[in-house]
Amino acid sequence: MDFLGGVVSWFLSAENWSGPAGIPNRLWEHIQISAIATIAALLLALPPAMWLGHRRRGGFAAVSLVNLGRAIPSFAIMVLFVPISIRLGLGIGFWPSLLALFALALPPMFVNTYTAVRDVDPALVEAGRGMGMTEAGIMRSIEAPMASPVILAAIRVSAVQVVATAPLAALVAWGGLGRYIIDGFSVRDNVRVFAGALLVTLLSIGTDLLLGAVERRVVPPGLSPAAEVVPPAHG
């Protein structure tokens, strides 16, 4: 109970809500680096993955290559990139962390997008061609909406992973909520470690809920999971 009381008073303490080490700033830093990493990965993964999925070939090599990114631990990427980043004048904390999170976010988006587009019913694509649609039109009006539930789910999974992994950035002198965990651990302040972990958990859940809501709005009604469960009225 003492411990939980400590956590509660940590959250109630005014000094933890202001300044560079305060929760609002740490939260903002965390969201910032997570969002940039996720969006950058999204922009780089989706176009080639959709195009390869559309062509339905060359994908295996690409997927294997991209999956290599998953095999390298995020922390290893950070640490390996620190000296390079310093030499390039990019500083010590932000860019190595961003690169690691980007490498974490990219593979699930790429692989899922590629697979989802490739698995769109060929009959639909042929029908589109038969109606005189251009290849770009097929990708835009048939494959993208059909694949959207899987793609959006992949974005959500990637984003949650990134948010949950971003505390590692505190190990290479970047901010974010990981600071509470790393700094708290270094002086054995378990209350601070727990508070930091709790904040990261809440942010991960928040990210999941937010992107879940986006998913429900963006996925065409006919393709939403709800539509799959309830049989169409005209069966």
Add this chain to the structure above:
Amino acid sequence: MRTHRNGFLGAILVVVLALLLTACGSGEETGTDNSTTTTSADAMAETTTTHAMMDGPTITIGSANFSESALVAEIYAQVLESAGFPVERTLNVGNREIYAAALEDGGLDLVPEYLGSALSYLGGTPTSDTAATAQALADAWKDAGIAVLDPAPAQDKNGVVVRQDTADELSLSKVSDLAGHDDLILGGPPECPERDFCQKGLEDVYGLSFAEFKPLDAGGPLTVAALEGDEIQVAILFTSDGVIAAKGFVLLEDDKGLQPAENVTPVIRQEIVDAYGDDLKSALNSVSAALTTSALSEMNRQVGIDGDDPEQVAADWISNNL
């Protein structure tokens, strides 16, 4: 395989015993029963051969999570091993908050400590006097069942380090020369802002202020890289760090005596000392007697910069100095 080996060992012991008995001229007493002969031979071999395991608790040796601490722990381990003590290594445990707690809990039995930091951790006030600080540390840890053995002359303190070009430009040679340079960024271990002998002391004792503090590592590659790359201008490194000379950094003189005595000292659970007595103490104290700051810096350079194997560096130092 195991029985095979035991049989072989037994045979050797019988021969050894036979030779010993012949020498003593008491062959008639034990020549009757083969099994008791082997048993007594076992006991004898253990007390007479230095390389045989001693009976008693295994000594779990830990260290802090930086290479010098692990290196000194490795030296302790090799010296004790060759003296026949049963030893287990649990190196790189963590920072003081973690390994000191493990020592008090009994998860670790022996760690290399730094007098001043340890005393400060226990709530005491260390001074630059080695003997007084060692005594104060021994008193502070007594009730927790932890004994403090002889301090080595080697000292490893927090050192305030700048690059040569920064030192030239701002004409810095002492820590107090940093006064007024509020635009500099300080970098060091994450706990630095909360430690008396780190940022807190620099602010309170020297009246310094820094533009920012960057939480990096405890005198590790991250801090060195950040200082080299001008991410930080002032770094907290260890005074015995081989990197300071190797990179041409400038160690600023601690002119206000902020840093206390930080002699490398074996601290050990009293129950282990009680179990083994003076042999154990003198083995560890012999390490302390020979370990100087320059020896430590040199070994740190070999491990940290030349990339030599710590076990080999420890073994070489032992064979040249003990």
